[in-house]
Structures are given as C-alpha cells and as structure tokens.
Amino acid sequence: MNAVPEEVLRARAYLSRVAEPPAPGLAELVAEIGPVRAAERVRRGELGERAAAETSARRSVERAEADLRAAAAAGVRLLTPEHPDWPAAPLADLAACGVGDLAPPVALWVRGPGHLAALCARAAGVVGARAATAYGLHVAGEFGAGLAGTGHTVVSGAAIGIDGAAHRGALGVAGPTVAVLACGADRAYPAAHQGLLARIAETGLVVSEYPPGSVPARHRFLVRNRLIAGLSAATVVVEAGLRSGATRTATDAATLGRPVLAVPGPVTSGVSAGCHRLVRDGAVLVTRVEEVLEELGPIGAHLAADPPGARLALDALDPVGRLVHDALPAREAREVGWLAREAGVPVGAVRVALVDLERRGMVDHRDGRWQLRPQHLRAGG
Amino acid sequence: MNAVPEEVLRARAYLSRVAEPPAPGLAELVAEIGPVRAAERVRRGELGERAAAETSARRSVERAEADLRAAAAAGVRLLTPEHPDWPAAPLADLAACGVGDLAPPVALWVRGPGHLAALCARAAGVVGARAATAYGLHVAGEFGAGLAGTGHTVVSGAAIGIDGAAHRGALGVAGPTVAVLACGADRAYPAAHQGLLARIAETGLVVSEYPPGSVPARHRFLVRNRLIAGLSAATVVVEAGLRSGATRTATDAATLGRPVLAVPGPVTSGVSAGCHRLVRDGAVLVTRVEEVLEELGPIGAHLAADPPGARLALDALDPVGRLVHDALPAREAREVGWLAREAGVPVGAVRVALVDLERRGMVDHRDGRWQLRPQHLRAGG
Structure with a gap:
C-alpha cells in the first residue's frame, strides 16, 4: 500500500522532528535536493543560514526509526509527498505563497483509514471559538452535517466548541472529516475529545505534522491552523473573537488565495465579533450550507494547476511511465492500444507502466480503459 | 418665516393631491415650467401622455385651500421646493436617478418645529421589520441614540418594531428625528404610536407627501420608503425579512447611490435574513454606531453638487441677489465691502441683497461677516 522507499520515509521522519x-528554510532545501540528501546535509550541518538556524538545536536527535515504530504501535503512519495520498495540490499554495510562516510541512503523521489527497479533493475548513455559544454550536453542527452530507470533507482542529461541533456534524451523517492536531497524532487532545478523535480515526483521518508524542505547545495551535487552511478549498468561520485562532486560520486561507466565509451572529455577541470583522474586511457572509457550497465551486476547482507536489510524483516515474502518464487525456478513459499509439511506446511496455502508475495511485482502470485519478489532473497540458 | 408666495403654495397643494x-410625469412638468403654470396646465388637461395619465382622475379635485386650512388646524404646514427649508440637495437624486418609481415629491406636508433641510444635512435612515425581535429592538434603540447623540438625524417610518425603536432611541437622548409617514401628516398611524408621533412633532418633524387626511393605503408604504432613503445620507437596515419594506428602502437607497448598511443577526432568525441577503449583495455590515458614522462621512459629504433644487432657489433671486450669492466663497465668512468688490455691486445694494438672502435662509451673518448656509454650498463654482 505504501510505495515510498524506506530510505525516504526515514529521512522524512528525521526531518519531521529536526x-x-x-x-x-528546511522546506526549501527538501524541495530542492530531496529528503534523503537534505537529511544528510542537516546531519552534517552543511546548510544555508536559515535552514541551519531551524535545525541546529535538534540535528543530533536521531529518532526516525523509533518515531516510526511508536507511530505504527499507535496506528499512526507517516505520509510523505512521495506517496499518492499526499495532498500535493491543496498544499501547493503553502510553498507558492512565499510566506515563511506558511511553509509546507515536511511530512504528515496520520491516523485512520482515510486517503488524505482524496479527502482534500473536496474539503472545507469549519473552525471557530472554543467558548462558543449554543447558537454557534448549532450552526457548526448544521454546516458539518450539510457539507459532509454532500460529500465534502469537514476539516477542523478538534478543539472544544465550534471545531468539535463541526466534526460531530460530519460524523452524524457518516460523512468524511479530518482533524488536524497541534500535538502528535497519537495523542488525544483535548482529553475531553478522546472519544471524538477515536471516532474520526475510525472513518476519517487524524493528521499532524508533529511526531508521535509531541505536546500541544501553545504556539503550535496557530502554526497548525495554516494546515487547516491549506487542506481546505475554503474556510468557514462560525464564531470567533476579534483576535482568535479562527480568525488566524481565516487570514492564512486568505493569504493562500482561498475563499474565507464567515457566519454572522448577534452584534451583541463577542464570539461573533471576529466573524463580522472578517465580513467587513471582505469575507463572504454565509447563512446556509448552500451558500458555502457556492463558494466551494465544482469539485477540485480550487486545486492549483500543475502544483509542485504533483510534479514530485511525476519525477519519481521512469521515462516510459512518464510518457504513458502524459499521454492520458485530462478527463477521458482510454484503451491500452490508444495509449501506446499516443505515447509512442510498445503495448507491452504501456501495460507495465500502467500497473506501476496504478500502484502509485495515479491512474484507475475500469472496463479495460485507463484514466488519471482526479488529484493528478494536469492543467495546461 | 415662510417666504413662498401664496400662489405657489396653493399650486403645490393642488398638485400634491392631483x-x-x-x-x-408631473414632477418633470413642474421642474420644467414651475408649479403655478403646471397647475394651470393640469386643470386644463393640456399635458403629455404620462402627466395626463397621472392626473386625469383627480384634476377637478380643487381642495388646495381646504387642505392648507385643514393642515394649519392640525399644526401641519406645506413645505415646497421654493422654501429654504426644502431638502433640495438630499432629494436631488430622486429626480436625477431617472427611475420613475423614485420620482421626487411635489411638496411635503410637515408637522413639527424642525427645519427639514437642516435636519437632512446629516441624516441616517434606520429602518426594519415590524415583527422585530428583542435583539433587533435593542440594536435599533442603540443606533437611534448613538446617531442622534452625535448630532445625526434619525429618519424612519414610525412603524411598530424597528422604526419605533430607532425614533425612541433618538428621542431618548433629546436628539433629532424625522418620521416619514405613508398617510397624512395630521394622522396618527399606527394608532399605537400616537404618543410617539406627538413626541417627534414636538422637537423633530413628521413628514408626508400625502395631503392631510390621506389614509395609509397599502401601496403607500413602499412609495414612502423612497423618501426615507432620499432624505438620508445612508440607510441602515436593522432587521428585515427577505422581501420586506425595509429591504425595499435599502434598494431605493442603493438606486440613489447612497450607502446601504445592514446589521447582522443569527442566521436562524427570519428577520435577519433580509439583512444578510443585503450584505451578500454588497451592503456594508455594521455592528456599532461608529461603523455607521464611518459610512456617513463628513457632514454634507453626500450632498449632490449643484442639485436642481438648489438651482431653483437661486433662480428665484433677482440679478443683484444672484451676484452677491455667487460672490460668497464656499466656506468663509466675508464683510460687505469685500462682497461688493467681488460681486461688482455697490455696497448699499449688497446690503439689501444680503437681507433678502438671509430672509430666504440662504446666508447667515455673525460679527459683521456673511456666509452661505451649509445646504447652499455650491460645488464647482
């Protein structure tokens, strides 16, 4: 199931903690020379100023194998950009926006059966205040259920309040939901949400960029918020104070060029003040799930064209695999003979390449015809 | 106090009922040939198609003098565009927008001590649902008090619900407020607001374009709304259903190029649905009086440049009066000698002209210096 070489996994696990x-700085280095060489360079301290500053304190911490073992014991696996489940397109904007605070994660530790790329092909963040009102909790639950009920993944932070209500709304209709944590994916935080996190891990996915056992340090909540924004086509703020984590998630989403939606409430309610401020600053006011769906647009419409992550996956192919991949049209299924002609590759070699592409999760086949998986659709040819 | 010739008053009173x-059609005719000649033409039926259609049913109803007497008996006076209290600049957009449904009134019947032009120099409409919630009533009262407390006139429709709360908020801080009725200004409608209307008439102004005794026919509420929008620099909708009178007032304001502001509320509240729709359509979301004040801008900023009504007032001046008026700079007070030189008119004639201009309410003097009244400020020279 996991086609990523052990060497790459171990390098990413090391980099994830370093x-x-x-x-x-580290993200840039890895994008440039790949994880294995990047890990070597970090260990040796042969780095530019920024990456050196980021890694100097922990570069001798060699816990990659221990972390992978601890993760496996807790049902957590390491998802890396080399894996077909990596949400390359949704996360592409994190690197592309050029804002250091929004740098992409070097890997993600995930718990649950969900395929993250598929889950993020149509996903909305639903976030808000911990100190939510009964009104806010009601709306978050309705939105969670309405989004999940129409096949959209509800991405949130599993916090008490709005986050929890949004996850529960999705779970209530047996819909997809992803919790992004500010601590290790093996931990149950907040403790009151141990049951909720277990339920999410049964059908959806619990996600964290922090290695197993990492504690939910205060600053990690804000850092984590960029992943909620990044994994979502749009972010809905249900209730939020003026300066709150949820408005920070909204700011991140706006920086990434994603729509920010906000639910209004009474002007007399402090936890609606952040939502009202967002609307006054340009967010779209939404009152019903249908209005959120309008902003989400057609499935996959938010995915960046030819994102770096998708390119990484292509770079891993051999030359024949690449030719066959590029021959597949954007939205139609084709037979092997047609692909052989189009790619200029013998039929036998096309068959071998297609099996490899399927193993990598990049193509599907049905009734003797092959087609690209949605997250691998290219724009512009 | 009222410098308008009897003949003009009687013509306007006749036209007001015809x-x-x-x-x-009638508004256009009056603007073209003046009220006295227009009244003659209406009586004789010498009209274009549109004005004829508008007046054919009632052109033989000769109740001008009776209406003026009945009005006087009820403390109501007829305010016409020839009077300095006429809010020419605020209402200019009604004619200028070219939308027939928003045609300007031929005259206004007013009850109370207020000077309408002065009241409208800094005025905000505050409107909303009859079936308001306790929340809406609270916000309307706060906004009414906050606006009136900063010297802004609260214009509304005296209806049960939001309107009443806005008026009461203004009265509560002894601030200026104007009620625009859909029936005669001598009537107390709604009956439950008899006391409220009496209080408004004591310090502010009750206004109607309908002659004394006119009943509040259903369609008149929507027609009346254009005057609330027209007399206000901006219109605030506090609570409103999706298809409501208040959203109609907001539409009128938008057509007139005036800012539309809306107060959010719970998405579960039907009487906030109209407000949310307005925001989604481009209205500014406001949560506090300060945010309303931002949209109102500096005093008089909304007044149209050189509006038709102001021109009417100037047309009534004799040539020397016009020269002296035009010599007055926009925002400075000047001595008679300076004005004589600037206007090229002997000092004695300037003094006579200034007394006339003061009588017409177009200039003020203090410490031997004269200046234009704000509502007579010209733009562009």
Missing part, C-alpha cells in the same frame, strides 16, 4: 514548524 | 405618488 525543525519546529514552520521551517521554510 | 396625482398619486410617485408621479414622474
């Missing part, structure tokens, strides 16, 4: 996110 | 507002 720098406190966000680590833009 | 057509059911809005009467764009």
